Amino acid sequence: MKKIEKRSRKKSHAPRTKLCLPDLDHAKTAVLISLRSPESQRGYRHAIDEFISWYCSEPRPSFNKTVVTRYRGFLEDRHLASGTINVRLAAVRRLAYEAADAGLLSPELAAGIRGVKGAKKLGTRLGNWLTAPEAQSLLSLPAPDTMGGKRDRAILGIMLSCGLRRRELAELTVNHLERRENHWAIVDMIGKGGHIRTIPVPDWVKLAVDDWMAAAAIIEGRLFRCVARTGKVWGSSITEKAVWHIVKKYAASLSAFRNLRLTI
Numbered sequence: 001m002k003k004i005e006k007r008s009r010k011k012s013h014a015p016r017t018k019l020c021l022p023d024l025d026h027a028k029t030a031v032l033i034s035l036r037s038p039e040s041q042r043g044y045r046h047a048i049d050e051f052i053s054w055y056c057s058e059p060r061p062s063f064n065k066t067v068v069t070r071y072r073g074f075l076e077d078r079h080l081a082s083g084t085i086n087v088r089l090a091a092v093r094r095l096a097y098e099a100a101d102a103g104l105l106s107p108e109l110a111a112g113i114r115g116v117k118g119a120k121k122l123g124t125r126l127g128n129w130l131t132a133p134e135a136q137s138l139l140s141l142p143a144p145d146t147m148g149g150k151r152d153r154a155i156l157g158i159m160l161s162c163g164l165r166r167r168e169l170a171e172l173t174v175n176h177l178e179r180r181e182n183h184w185a186i187v188d189m190i191g192k193g194g195h196i197r198t199i200p201v202p203d204w205v206k207l208a209v210d211d212w213m214a215a216a217a218i219i220e221g222r223l224f225r226c227v228a229r230t231g232k233v234w235g236s237s238i239t240e241k242a243v244w245h246i247v248k249k250y251a252a253s254l255s256a257f258r259n260l261r262l263t264i
Contacts, residue, residue: 036194130160139160155224155247157205164189222236225238
């Protein structure tokens with residue numbers, strides 16, 4: 001009897017080859033908790049949700065190297081870019097690792113999944129960037145005599161010259177701006193992956209920021225705030241979505257939104 005009980009216990013705790021939806025959700029939560037950057041969390045959440053949707057639409061095959069290879073073929077059939085495919089596969093590999101670490105998946109299967117090769121990158125992608133005349137035209141769109149225009153001009157200037165992401169710009173504070181060696185800079189900016197960096201700020205951008213701060217009477221806290229249609233400044237910050245809409249509004253009116261690349 002004791003031998004039978006021991007065998008049954010071993011079988012109940014043995015890692016499985018097929019994962020049900022609760023197991024996938026558990027592994028997904030573990031992946032997201034392990035990531036520090038909100039941008040990485042957003043990207044991995046989208047990639048994992050897409051894989052789970054595809055995986056559950058199948059007749060629930062084993063979660064192994066063959067299945068992930070089939071998923072790579074599914075992504076390639078959608079004519080996605082190589083970089084996009086590799087990001088999606090990286091999320092699946094991380095999902096398998098966390099599932100194995102939690103005892104939900106066999107370590108051998110997880111090792112096989114992590115061995116799935118990504119899509120080959122042919123050449124170097126240059127991206128679609130604004131030219132100098134296009135950038136100048138974009139900066140000239142916000143009205144310089146309105147509260148919203150002053151704020152938007154400062155936002156566009158920082159994004160174009162300093163290359164901040166939307167979240168970084170939304171979290172930018174007055175204390176981030178310091179003068180170092182006769183130059184203005186954004187100091188100790190914590191970006192993606194927890195990296196800390198210092199970014200030089202051109203003088204013309206600092207003038208636009210000073211114009212906005214003086215008009216809005218901002219002396220501390222978040223640098224950018226919400227502006228009502230009446231021109232009244234309210235709230236203590238703005239969101240990433242608000243930054244997106246601000247840039248999209250001016251870029252669309254310039255008919256250059258397709259050429260503008262916002263880092264996330």
